[in-house]
Structures are given as C-alpha cells and as structure tokens.
Amino acid sequence: MSLKLKITLWVSAGLMLILFFSFTFVYYMFIRVTTKGELELLKDKARTLILKDLPSHPEYWLNNSQMEELLIPQEMVRYIAPDSKVVHQIYSDPNLLQFSPSYVDKETVILKTAPDGIFIFVKMPVFKEGHQVAILEIGRSMRRLGEYSRMLISILLLTSTGALILALLGGYFYTNVLFRPLQQLVTTMQNIEKSGSFRHIPLPDKLTNDELTMLSATFNRMIDRLQEMFQKQEQFLADASHELRTPLTIIESYASLLRRWAFRDDKLREEALEAIISESAQLKILTQNLLSLTDKEKEDCEQKITFDLLPIAEQTAASLRVTSSREIEVQIDQDLKELHMNGDPSKIRQLLIILLDNALKYSQLLVVLKIGVTENTWVTIEVIDQGIGIAESDLPHLFDRFYRTDKARNRKQGGVGLGLAIAEHIVQKHGGTIQLKSCLGQGTSALITLPKTCE
Structure with a gap:
C-alpha cells in the first residue's frame, strides 16, 4: 500500500471518528435539551394539580372538565394508590396506557423509548395531613421529538457519508499535490541510479517555505x-x-x-x-x-591543548635558517612576552614550515614572520617574502591540490603543489582563515588568523 493511500485512509478515518463523536454529542444534546424543557413543564403542571388538594376533592376526577382543561394532546394524568393501582386517570393518547403504573415515595422523572416514540413521565407524591397517600403521574408522548430525532439521524448519516466521500476524494488529490515533490525526488534518484549522472529536482519559480x-x-x-x-x-x-x-x-x-x-x-x-x-x-x-x-581525523583541533606559540615560531624559524642558510626575521608585537592559544601545536608547526618554506623557495631576500594579537581573541601570523610574486589570475587557485603556477620551475625546486592545500586544511581545522596577497616581482604575503581558543 502506497504512502499516499495510507495517509488518505488515515485522514478519512480520523475525520469520520471526529464526525461520529461530534454527531453523537449533537444528538445527545438535542434530546437532552428538548426533553428537559418538556419535563420542566410537566413538573409545573403536577405542582399546580397538587395544590388543588386532590385527596379531599375526588369530584375533580368525576367531573373531568376541571382536569381536562389542563390536559393537552398526547398526554395522560393518573392518580395512583399505595398498592400501585390506578384510582383515577384521564388521557388524550392511549399509547401512554401501555406503561404500567408504579408507586414511588419521592419525585421521580422517567424517560422511556419505544418503537412508536419517546415518552416522558413525572411522578409527584401526594400528601394528606403530612402523610403520603398517593402518587400523581403525568405522562406525555414525544412523538414529534421521535420523528425529529429520526430525521436528525438521517441528516447526520447523510452528512457523514458525504463528508467521507469528500474526505476520500479531497485526501487523494491533496496527497497527490503534497507528494509531488517526493515523487520528483524518487524519480530523480532513480534516474541518477540508472544513468550515473547528477541531476536536480525541478523547483517552482516562486519558492515557498514548506x-x-x-x-x-x-x-x-x-x-x-x-x-x-x-x-x-x-x-x-x-x-x-x-x-x-x-x-x-x-x-x-x-x-x-x-x-x-x-x-x-x-x-x-x-x-x-x-x-x-x-x-x-x-x-x-x-x-x-x-x-x-587524506587524514581522517576529526575536524576540530586534534589535541585541544593550550600552548605558547612564540617558542614554536622561534624554533621553527631557527631550524629553517640552518637548513636553508637563509635569514628569517621573527617580528613579535612589543607587548607580547608569551602568546597562549588552544589547538594542536604539531599542526601549527607544520603550518609555519609550509609557509616559510614557500617563502624561501620563491625569494632570495629576507623572509619576515610576524606574530600578533587582534582584539585579544585572535592570533595573527603573517609570512612576508620579497620574491618573484604570483600573478593575480593564479591567486584563486593556489589552494587547489597539485596547482602550480610554473610546473617545470616548481618541480626543480621540489614542490608538488600540495603545501598550501595542507595549510588551508590546518587553518580550517583550527577555525581560522588564510589569505594570500601578491604582486608579480614584488613578493607575497600570507596572513593567517586563528582563534586563541579552538571551538
């Protein structure tokens, strides 16, 4: 079963469940409110009759004109003795007589449902000299209410059927619209799998936020x-x-x-x-x-230790002075006696070696290594040479692997075009940035900015 069909069926089932409880509540409240109003009317009528002192005036029942004036169609009034026998009764609907009399000792309300309608009864105790001597029962047939309730049920069933059909059709078309991007995604992935080429999902001109x-x-x-x-x-x-x-x-x-x-x-x-x-x-x-x-280490600083950058820079410059027999000047901000930062000291040393080695290869003059602090949170390292420089068209490609501006000359000097790619990787691992500025015949400057704390 497809996901579209499942969602359609689940939405329809959920809607029908909501409608069922809603319609049940509507039907219950309709019956309750209607019968409650009718019962209150019967109670008022029973209290009015009791005020006539029925035990002392049996003539009211013999002369029905006084009682019948209170009687409306589809109604019955009974006077029941303690032995549950009917002493007096008048009625306008014989269907009410099908319910047998019963004697109670307190005010009672009864609602009964029969095939021919809904019937309500109110029973009130009748007292004489402080003692209960009978029960006054008034019953009423709610035939109209039964008809209305059946009509209401038919309307609710018809409404539910229509809602179900609309939910199924609407759900089907809605899920088609909803799943169109997913279908495009599946189709595109299948095409990529078959053809082995990269493809895009077509997007609407006006992008939405869904x-x-x-x-x-x-x-x-x-x-x-x-x-x-x-x-x-x-x-x-x-x-x-x-x-x-x-x-x-x-x-x-x-x-x-x-x-x-x-x-x-x-x-x-x-x-x-x-x-x-x-x-x-x-x-x-x-x-x-x-x-x-191709190192598979984590992208954050490998050791995350705090170290002093200045001794590492001095030692690296001293080592390269010996191996290259060249002069490397280390310039440190005057107010810096030590510069602690967080990261991998071996990687920072490798970064300095790469930058200084490049400067020595392409320059025969003095190479300068500057170290400072910006805003007390960033470490700046700048390597400056006065060598042959780099053409402006080559600057955007210098961090590409194996890229060399002059392959023959670089090969004689021992380069393989990977140094700056490795340097960029080290800087990125430490959360910093690296920038190259150069001009042909005037030299090159490499500026590295690193956070003092590696995130």
Whole structure:
C-alpha cells in the first residue's frame, strides 16, 4: 500500500471518528435539551394539580372538565394508590396506557423509548395531613421529538457519508499535490541510479517555505556538493597519477640505464644514482603530503591543548635558517612576552614550515614572520617574502591540490603543489582563515588568523 493511500485512509478515518463523536454529542444534546424543557413543564403542571388538594376533592376526577382543561394532546394524568393501582386517570393518547403504573415515595422523572416514540413521565407524591397517600403521574408522548430525532439521524448519516466521500476524494488529490515533490525526488534518484549522472529536482519559480520545497532545495544543494566533490576527486586522482608517474618514470629510466651502461661509466653511474635519490625524495614528500590530505581525523583541533606559540615560531624559524642558510626575521608585537592559544601545536608547526618554506623557495631576500594579537581573541601570523610574486589570475587557485603556477620551475625546486592545500586544511581545522596577497616581482604575503581558543 502506497504512502499516499495510507495517509488518505488515515485522514478519512480520523475525520469520520471526529464526525461520529461530534454527531453523537449533537444528538445527545438535542434530546437532552428538548426533553428537559418538556419535563420542566410537566413538573409545573403536577405542582399546580397538587395544590388543588386532590385527596379531599375526588369530584375533580368525576367531573373531568376541571382536569381536562389542563390536559393537552398526547398526554395522560393518573392518580395512583399505595398498592400501585390506578384510582383515577384521564388521557388524550392511549399509547401512554401501555406503561404500567408504579408507586414511588419521592419525585421521580422517567424517560422511556419505544418503537412508536419517546415518552416522558413525572411522578409527584401526594400528601394528606403530612402523610403520603398517593402518587400523581403525568405522562406525555414525544412523538414529534421521535420523528425529529429520526430525521436528525438521517441528516447526520447523510452528512457523514458525504463528508467521507469528500474526505476520500479531497485526501487523494491533496496527497497527490503534497507528494509531488517526493515523487520528483524518487524519480530523480532513480534516474541518477540508472544513468550515473547528477541531476536536480525541478523547483517552482516562486519558492515557498514548506518542508517539501526545503527538502527538494536541500537535495539539489547536496547533489551540487556531491558533484563538486566527485569532480575534485577525479581531478585529484588525475593530478596524483601524473605527479607519481613522472618520478617513477625517471627512476625506471635511470635504473634501466644503470643496468645497461653505468657499471662501466663512473660519471653516468653517479648521475643516475643522484637522479634516483632525488626522485625518491620527491616521492617521499609527495606521499607524506597525500597522507596529510587524506587524514581522517576529526575536524576540530586534534589535541585541544593550550600552548605558547612564540617558542614554536622561534624554533621553527631557527631550524629553517640552518637548513636553508637563509635569514628569517621573527617580528613579535612589543607587548607580547608569551602568546597562549588552544589547538594542536604539531599542526601549527607544520603550518609555519609550509609557509616559510614557500617563502624561501620563491625569494632570495629576507623572509619576515610576524606574530600578533587582534582584539585579544585572535592570533595573527603573517609570512612576508620579497620574491618573484604570483600573478593575480593564479591567486584563486593556489589552494587547489597539485596547482602550480610554473610546473617545470616548481618541480626543480621540489614542490608538488600540495603545501598550501595542507595549510588551508590546518587553518580550517583550527577555525581560522588564510589569505594570500601578491604582486608579480614584488613578493607575497600570507596572513593567517586563528582563534586563541579552538571551538
């Protein structure tokens, strides 16, 4: 059974249940209000008759003119002795006589239902000298009320039937409209499954705020993101294959050369070994960077420890001065003696190495590392070089994996195009931002802003 049919049936069943209780209440209140009014009239009439001192005036019953003037059509008046025998009675509807008399010792109201209608009775005790001597009973046939009640039941049944039909038809068409976006979603997903291509759910020109439209829009955004990730994955695989193929081809060529000729030529052997060692180192760097990018760690700070950034920056700069034989100047705000922040110190060190290493590769002049604090809540790290700079058209792509402005030159300098992608990943994990500013021939500036507390 489809979900549309289930909802239609459940809505119809719920509506019928509500109508049943509503109509039952209406019918009950109709009978109750009508009979209550009639009973009050009978009680008033019985009290009026009792005031005539019926035990002392039996002539009222012998001369019916005085009693019959109080009698209306479809009514009966009985005077019942303590032995439940009827002493006197007058009536205008013989159907009331079918109910046998009974003696009670208090005021009593009785409502009876029979095939020929509804009947109500009021019984009042009659006293003489403080002792009950009889019962005055007044009965009335509510034949009209019975007819009205049957008519009301017919109307309610007819209304219920019409409501059920309308609920079924309306529910069916309503669920069709309601489930149209879901049907489009199912159809689109089936088409994606069959064709293997990404598709969108068509949305109305004027978007509404309902949940199904939001579901369709969310699905389309998810498809866009999946398509983007799929394209990036394809590009990543293609770039990684290309980067791996080049050093492997060189290693294979020089290894083949060694096997054929290098054993008799010392110079050729030295050249081949140097090339193999160089390309092996390149492969090692590439593998390490790939492992960093495919890391499955949590997106928040890995260790979430508090550490002082200044010693890490000084030590990193000192290490790179030794390995590169270049000058790196560390500039720290004058009022900073220590700078504590929360995060992963090993990742922050890796971030500094990447940025300083890039600055050293593309500049032969002084490299500056600036560290400061903004608004007492943000740590700023800026690496400035005075090197060759970057073209404005290349700036938006620098954080793409394997992107290099000059592949031949970068390869000679040892780059694989993954450093800035890893740096961006580290900054994002720490909840910060990274910006690059550059101009050809004037150098490059990398500005990183990190929160002192990693959320």
